[in-house]
Amino acid sequence: MGEATIIDGKAIALKVRQDVAARVARLTTTTGVKPGLAVVLVGEDAASQVYVRSKGKATREAGMESFEFRMPASSTADEVLARVAELNASDEVNGILVQLPLPDQIDEHHVIDAIDPLKDVDGFHAINTGRLSSGQEAMVPCTPLGCQILLREHLGTDGLKGANAVIVGRSNIVGKPMAQLLLQDHCTVTIAHSRTRDLADVVRRADIVVAAVGRPEMVRGDWIRPGATVIDVGVNRMARDDGKTRLVGDVCFAEGVKVAGAITPVPGGVGPMTIACLLVNTLHAACRQNQVAVPEA
Ligand code: GUN
Numbered sequence: 001m002g003e004a005t006i007i008d009g010k011a012i013a014l015k016v017r018q019d020v021a022a023r024v025a026r027l028t029t030t031t032g033v034k035p036g037l038a039v040v041l042v043g044e045d046a047a048s049q050v051y052v053r054s055k056g057k058a059t060r061e062a063g064m065e066s067f068e069f070r071m072p073a074s075s076t077a078d079e080v081l082a083r084v085a086e087l088n089a090s091d092e093v094n095g096i097l098v099q100l101p102l103p104d105q106i107d108e109h110h111v112i113d114a115i116d117p118l119k120d121v122d123g124f125h126a127i128n129t130g131r132l133s134s135g136q137e138a139m140v141p142c143t144p145l146g147c148q149i150l151l152r153e154h155l156g157t158d159g160l161k162g163a164n165a166v167i168v169g170r171s172n173i174v175g176k177p178m179a180q181l182l183l184q185d186h187c188t189v190t191i192a193h194s195r196t197r198d199l200a201d202v203v204r205r206a207d208i209v210v211a212a213v214g215r216p217e218m219v220r221g222d223w224i225r226p227g228a229t230v231i232d233v234g235v236n237r238m239a240r241d242d243g244k245t246r247l248v249g250d251v252c253f254a255e256g257v258k259v260a261g262a263i264t265p266v267p268g269g270v271g272p273m274t275i276a277c278l279l280v281n282t283l284h285a286a287c288r289q290n291q292v293a294v295p296e297a
Contacts, residue, residue: 005262007150007231013272016149017062019297020279024063026295027287035286036065037095037121037278038087042080042106043073047237048099055097058275064282067093077106081114088116094286095121097278100173118289121281124172132180139281144178146273147210147231148185154229154262155208160185166203167191168219168250169212174233178210199223211250221255230256230263233270 028034037059041052052068059066069083080098087093096119102108112120117127123141131138151160165187169175175191182189192202194213203209203223211219212233224230234250249266256263264270287294 004230004257004260005154006257007154007229007262007264007269009146009150009264009269010272012150012153013146013276016273016276017058017279020276020283021062022297023283023295026297027283027292028063030295031290031292033286033290033292034063034065035094035282036067036090036092037097037282038067038069038090038093040069040071040080040083040087040096040098042071042075042099043103045099045101047235048101052099055275055278058279059282062279062283064279064286065092073103075103075106077110080106080111084111084114088114088119093119094289095119095278095282097122119285121278121285123177123281129172129177132177135184139285140181140277141173141177142277142281143174143212143233143270143274144181145277145280146270147174147178147233148181149277150231150264150270150273151208151229152185157185160187160208163187163207164205165189165208165210166206167210167212168199168203169193169210169214169233171212174210174212178212182208182210209251213250215250216248217250217252219251219256221252221259224251224256224259226259227261228259230260231270232256232264232266234266235271 039052056066087096096115112124117125120128120139123139128139165182167175167178170191170193179189179191200223204225208229210231216236232249232251236248237245238248240246247267
């Protein structure tokens with residue numbers, strides 16, 4: 001068997017971003033509405049700072065307004081809630097994203113559930129998770145939405161139908177919403193995690209593997225069924241011999257690429273899709289709040 005197809009998330013994300021930019025341009029010319037995204041970053045987490053910067057840049061490149069709010073790590077829950085209330089009330093802000101993780105003194109659920117569900121472009125509010133699970137129109141979390149787009153591009157909707165999908169990881173950000181999206185695409189879905197018995201055997205039965213556990217290179221080549229489609233959500237920074245760091249996924253790419261039918265690289269796979277989907281969600285939120293249809297590209 002030859003090497004796997006490398007799923008080019010960067011190229012697919014670029015297409016999505018160009019599509020969003022064209023729709024935003026049309027929305028603004030025809031209605032005067034310019035979508036706005038507010039990102040709130042509490043504290044100094046290095047990875048979060050990098051994410052927030054690239055989110056702001058992508059937002060502006062799509063023709064949308066970007067608002068950034070940095071708050072000290074010592075902020076109280078009330079201070080963050082006051083910021084959220086102000087953004088909920090602002091007509092210029094269509095999407096609100098509070099970057100996670102939050103400092104320990106602040107309850108994440110409390111903050112997320114204070115966001116207006118119509119502005120919850122992360123799709124983390126209980127209203128949106130509930131709507132997604134019950135098959136109603138919802139704001140869908142960006143990372144799993146990006147994975148779904150990659151899977152549909154590679155396998156087509158017929159290729160997903162009836163497939164055995166195994167998600168490794170049960171987080172609210174990826175694993176749980178990913179399961180809902182795969183169910184909508186008619187997969188048979190298993191959510192495995194760190195306590196799953198015989199994890200390698202469970203993964204070996206999968207036609208589709210979505211790895212989102214946050215453990216560097218945990219999924220080995222011999223866990224993967226030959227020809228399977230592998231989506232690697234992991235972003236793990238590893239020390240190199242020369243003192244620098246490199247990014248690796250949750251899948252050992254060098255082994256996986258020899259067995260899989262298709263695999264996403266890290267970086268350049270799921271990561272760029274997450275930001276592209278944030279822009280999609282912001283556009284949809286702006287249209288919904290202004291009661292206009294999403295324009296054609
Ligand atoms: N931290 C890691 N991923 C995410 C995400 O998708 N949204 C937010 N708000 N924080 C994150």
